[in-house]
Amino acid sequence: MNSIAEFFDMGGYALYVWGSFGVTALLMALEPVLLRKRRADILKRLDRMARMNVGRSE
């Protein structure tokens, strides 16, 4: 492989190689983002629950 264009061409297999690596990278980057959001959501909910309980006991 000599040039950048040649690299991205992947010997004519560009669509297939980048289609495979691209979607794999996309999903493996997306999953941790979704997990972080899920954790933030449940923490927010727990926080709300805790404050409601404090209000009740007072």
Next chain:
Amino acid sequence: MSSRIVHWFRFSSPATFYPLAGKLIPWFTAAAVVLIAVGLYMSFFVAPTDYKQGEGYRIIFVHVPAAWMSMFIYLVMAAWSAIGLVFNTRLSAMMARALAPTGAMFTFLALWTGAFWGKPMWGTWWVWDARLTSELILFFLYIGFIALTSAIDDARRADRAGAILALVGVVNIPIIYYSVKWWNTLHQGATIRIGEESSMGTTMLITMLIMAVGFWMYSIAVALSRVRSVILERERNATWVAEAIKAEAR
């Protein structure tokens, strides 16, 4: 005798496992990032061009690790399900549920990258042959497990139903693995056979193994992260939850 059993079961308590998982996640994440970075570099710049498939073969470096993880995660999920059914431990079912989405993702990726490899090499995106069909069934098993466990409101009953589905479906794993041997298929034979010499070059093999271990570390990190959310969601009324969150925020 009993003290040993108690010690072992200590980690099956969500309250003990939650902080432990939190401490482990950064290590597995770091290992995954480093291994996958090295693996990607080797995939494109170190591994030589294949004499038959040119640059197209490089799909193997994501296809095979994804396919391995799709089967391995299912086995781990089934093992946790069995433990949960036998010992009635809450954490086991939570682990099984935490693994399912990641397993489904890798199964999808195995099918997707397989299609993108099949098109240039076989001339078709898809064939209904034994390997591809059994892998598609694995995808449906994951989806079925997720749908079933989330459709039942009672968490303990959902756990049991999911565990039985996971254990029945485990029969599909040897079928996938040996499908290339048992049936005439378009799919090539196993790349690595236990007790035999590998059919690929050493550099390619090492690259693939690095990617596979990287995917493995990734899977552990995301599964631990997801199980922590599952624990919080299901144990939200337990007193330890508030204390654990406060301790971590400090």
